Amino acid sequence: MEHTVVSASKFNAWFGDNHVVKDVSIGIEKNQVIAVMGPSGCGKTTFLRCINRMHELIPGATAKGSLKLYDDEVYTMNPIYVRYKIGMVFQRPNPFPNLSIYDNVVAGYKLNGLKMAKADMDNIVEKSLTSAALWKEVKDSLHKKGTFLSGGQQQRLCIARAIAMEPEVILFDEPTSALDPISTSSVEQLFHELKEKYTLIIVTHNMQQAARVSDKTAFFYLGELVEFDDTKQMFTAPADVRTQNYITGRFS
Amino acid sequence: MEARIRIRNTKSILFKGVIVFFAFLITVPLIIVLLYIIKQGVTQVSWHFLTHVPAPVGESGGGISNALLGSFIMVMMSSVLAIPVGMFAGIYLSENPHTKLAYYSGLCVDILQGVPSIVVGIVIYFWLVKPLGTFSAISGSVALAIMMLPIVIRSTEQTLRLLPPSLKEAALSLGVPYHRVILKVIVPCGFAGILSGIMLSIARIIGETAPLLFTAFGNPYLSSSITKPMESLPHLIFTYATSPYDEWHNLAWGASFILLMFVLTLNIITKLITRKWNIQL
Numbered sequence: 276m277e278h279t280v281v282s283a284s285k286f287n288a289w290f291g292d293n294h295v296v297k298d299v300s301i302g303i304e305k306n307q308v309i310a311v312m313g314p315s316g317c318g319k320t321t322f323l324r325c326i327n328r329m330h331e332l333i334p335g336a337t338a339k340g341s342l343k344l345y346d347d348e349v350y351t352m353n354p355i356y357v358r359y360k361i362g363m364v365f366q367r368p369n370p371f372p373n374l375s376i377y378d379n380v381v382a383g384y385k386l387n388g389l390k391m392a393k394a395d396m397d398n399i400v401e402k403s404l405t406s407a408a409l410w411k412e413v414k415d416s417l418h419k420k421g422t423f424l425s426g427g428q429q430q431r432l433c434i435a436r437a438i439a440m441e442p443e444v445i446l447f448d449e450p451t452s453a454l455d456p457i458s459t460s461s462v463e464q465l466f467h468e469l470k471e472k473y474t475l476i477i478v479t480h481n482m483q484q485a486a487r488v489s490d491k492t493a494f495f496y497l498g499e500l501v502e503f504d505d506t507k508q509m510f511t512a513p514a515d516v517r518t519q520n521y522i523t524g525r526f527s
Numbered sequence: 528m529e530a531r532i533r534i535r536n537t538k539s540i541l542f543k544g545v546i547v548f549f550a551f552l553i554t555v556p557l558i559i560v561l562l563y564i565i566k567q568g569v570t571q572v573s574w575h576f577l578t579h580v581p582a583p584v585g586e587s588g589g590g591i592s593n594a595l596l597g598s599f600i601m602v603m604m605s606s607v608l609a610i611p612v613g614m615f616a617g618i619y620l621s622e623n624p625h626t627k628l629a630y631y632s633g634l635c636v637d638i639l640q641g642v643p644s645i646v647v648g649i650v651i652y653f654w655l656v657k658p659l660g661t662f663s664a665i666s667g668s669v670a671l672a673i674m675m676l677p678i679v680i681r682s683t684e685q686t687l688r689l690l691p692p693s694l695k696e697a698a699l700s701l702g703v704p705y706h707r708v709i710l711k712v713i714v715p716c717g718f719a720g721i722l723s724g725i726m727l728s729i730a731r732i733i734g735e736t737a738p739l740l741f742t743a744f745g746n747p748y749l750s751s752s753i754t755k756p757m758e759s760l761p762h763l764i765f766t767y768a769t770s771p772y773d774e775w776h777n778l779a780w781g782a783s784f785i786l787l788m789f790v791l792t793l794n795i796i797t798k799l800i801t802r803k804w805n806i807q808l
């Protein structure tokens with residue numbers, strides 16, 4: 276299992292007394308796209324935010340169990356280092372409104388006060404924006420504010436910002452739910468290219484999207500990981516009746 | 528039906544008329560006051576007026592340089608005292624709105640905002656002027672700083688609270704430590720709001736007389752020593768306007784005009800700041 280990047284075993288998370296993620300065990304392999312699905316409120320976001328230790332920032336939120344990045348326990352690592360290694364893209368595009376497009380891309384370096392030669396920084400900006408399929412559109416306006424871009428462009432800028440840190444894993448929480456269809460398809464396109472270098476974990480409510488972009492799908496229900504299998508398998512012959520009900524739309 | 532709609536329309540028009548009338552009603556006296564101050568004051572102002580201390584009774588000429596310098600020094604000192612404290616307190620309040628400490632300090636800020644400025648002056652008199660043994664610019668600045676604090680705190684808090692939480696999350700998810708998230712992302716994004724709060728608080732205190740009566744007092748000579756009594760524009764206006772001499776009244780009018788211009792400029796700058804630097808979220 277040397278290809279396993281993120282693995283959880285008997286992992287639990289709470290908001291106060293509210294047990295939200297229950298005994299989740301999962302092994303996620305390198306360079307794959309994982310779709311995370313399940314009804315609203317089943318703990319998808321919470322689980323995702325546990326992986327880069329954003330969960331614990333909410334007052335009263337706790338987590339327990341084993342969660343590893345390669346062989347290291349995420350919960351004994353420095354959370355700041357964890358977040359360097361595991362990037363995150365949010366539901367709504369959230370570029371820094373006070374920063375230019377250029378500075379948004381290297382925000383992870385600049386905001387952390389990491390010093391770097393201008394040439395290296397230029398390099399990172401171009402590479403990250405190219406990987407996020409945004410370079411051509413913005414290369415002449417790098418010094419405009421990031422918020423001047425369209426929603427879809429902003430989301431790709433946020434992806435570029437995550438890529439710029441050279442993470443191992445990128446977490447996406449419903450990354451296209453605030454985007455129009457055209458922007459959505461451009462972001463989906465990107466997933467195929469990004470998985471060459473990174474491991475992607477994508478929460479989505481859109482089954483077609485999961486089918487289009489993911490290699491494997493994890494189905495959560497009431498905080499449990501009910502099923503985790505190849506996406507094709509899952510959508511054609513789900514093993515668990517709850518998965519089947521969800522996919523056929525018998526509950527939402 | 529038709530008739531009823533017509534009645535409603537008439538009522539709407541009437542209502543609009545009433546609010547326009549009252550808007551007009553409050554504008555007119557304000558403009559009259561402004562014009563009167565300008566008319567009385569503008570003729571006094573000259574280079575000589577700005578660069579000389581008041582002339583003794585009976586002599587013509589003289590100016591308000593001592594008050595200008597004094598107001599400037601004391602506003603600067605109270606800003607240095609109040610702005611950092613106010614900003615940090617405001618950041619705390621916006622970041623931790625539900626703690627006990629936030630509740631009680633928020634309450635104190637509200638009370639402080641309601642404390643009459645003369646009371647602030649008396650308190651500082653007993654706390655600083657008496658122990659130090661003399662009226663001084665320091666005491667005056669502390670009194671003004673206390674007047675500034677609640678405005679700076681509340682404007683910082685309210686500005687920062689309007690920022691979306693997603694902004695903070697974006698920074699945290701990049702591994703940025705909390706203090707840098709606040710200093711490099713949250714405060715810069717709220718900068719326009721915080722700065723305009725600061726400007727308004729300065730506009731507020733620059734005309735305060737009461738807290739200075741027992742603290743900085745006044746000084747007919749040009750003085751930049753912060754341990755000595757110091758003149759200020761509002762205090763000069765107060766003493767010279769209540770004197771029996773016509774020349775001194777004119778001096779007070781000139782000073783009023785200058786003070787008015789300051790406040791006006793500060794307000795205009797504030798408007799420009801919010802318009803120009805406001806960050807599109």
Ligand SMILES: Nc1ncnc2c1ncn2[C@@H]1O[C@H](COP(=O)(O)OP(=O)(O)OP(=O)(O)O)[C@@H](O)[C@H]1O
Nearest residue numbers: 290293295313314315316317318319320321322333
């Ligand atoms: N900040 C919070 N404080 C307290 N409880 C929370 C918080 N966020 C989520 N919860 C609770 O945790 C549970 C799981 O929420 P979570 O956001 O993980 O669901 P989700 O699967 O992402 O749902 P959705 O599909 O609607 O995004 C919900 O019952 C919710 O009420």
Ligand SMILES: [Mg+2]
Nearest residue numbers: 319320321448
């Ligand atoms: Mg969610």
